Amino acid sequence: MQPEFGQWFIFGLFTVFIIGGGIGTVTSSNLFHAALWLIISLFGVAGFFVLLAAPFLAAIQVLVYIGAIVVLIIFAIMLTRRLMGLREAPNSQWAYGLVGAIVTFAVLALGLVLASTGESPLLVSQPISEITGESIRDLGIALVDVNQYVLPFIVASLLLEAAMVGAIVIAREDE
Amino acid sequence: MLPLTAFLIVGALLFCIGMYAVLARRNAVAILMGIELMLNAVNINLVAFWRYLTPGTAATAQGLQVGMAGQSFAAFVFVVAAAEVAVGLALVISIYRNRRTVIAEDVDTLRY
Secondary structure (H helix, E strand, O other): OOHHHHHHHHHHHHHHHHHHHHHHHHHOOOHHHHHHHHHHHHHHHHHHHHHOOOHHHHHHHHHHHHHHHHHHHHHHHHHOHHHOOOOOOOOOOHHHHHHHHHHHHHHHHHHHHHHHOOOOOOOOOOOOOOOOOOHHHHHHHHHHOOOOOHHHHHHHHHHHHHHHHHHHHHHOOOO | OOOHHHHHHHHHHHHHHHHHHHHHOOEHHHHHHHHHHHHHHHHHHHHHHHHHOOOOEEEEOOEEEEOOHHHHHHHHHHHHHHHHHHHHHHHHHHHHHHHOOOEHHHOOHHHO
8 A cells, every 4th residue: 555545545534524523513403412523523633633743733632622622512511401402403594604605615615726736836735844753842942932932822821811710700600 | 745735625614614503503502613613624724834834944042943833823723712612601601591592693682
């Protein structure tokens, strides 16, 4: 088996995870099942990060998205427990939403295909270089380096803290 | 190797699926899940562009260093997604407690 085929096979597998999970999330009428489909989709995205030589982001994807965000969503679904068994239909404008989503995808896909074919393709077909295991160290340095991203990093931390405090204030039961 | 376009098309498709969820679902939690899908599509794009078009290297005290813009931006998207979902679900729980509903169309007091 040549390596080319193996790569396409893994890519296709994770694509099926992502797209199948996404469609399941959007179409399942039971909200709890939608959250479980979301886990499959997010797991496929983690696989893509591994394919793209970003192992740290793949780990964070599993830890933060699947481990924290989806669990938080499931908590919210269970706290509002009337929804658990509820069969929910899409709203009255779902047809417009579907058409809008399909048209958007058609435009994006057409643009991407046009940009990657022809005489001088705008999109490359080869990665720039081999990324070594050092990329995690480089990411860590980049996030705390004064010349790179330390200011956005601190701002993001403040944003997260403010959002958590705000969430507690909003969700707290008033006496 | 896989072409960059393959990743971008999957990202575009995932984005449109999430967009449909935001436009068509009535439940506020389902709309939040659609937003999560859209943010993930953005992350796929950021990391794919980083892998294929890394904007050069920067010389530091530790020697040559691979540019990390794409991965750093993806990490910030993670932070924003966590903050967004925390505040969103707190709002959903608060609305449910006060009005016994999580249907987005029923919460339209501010429209009138």
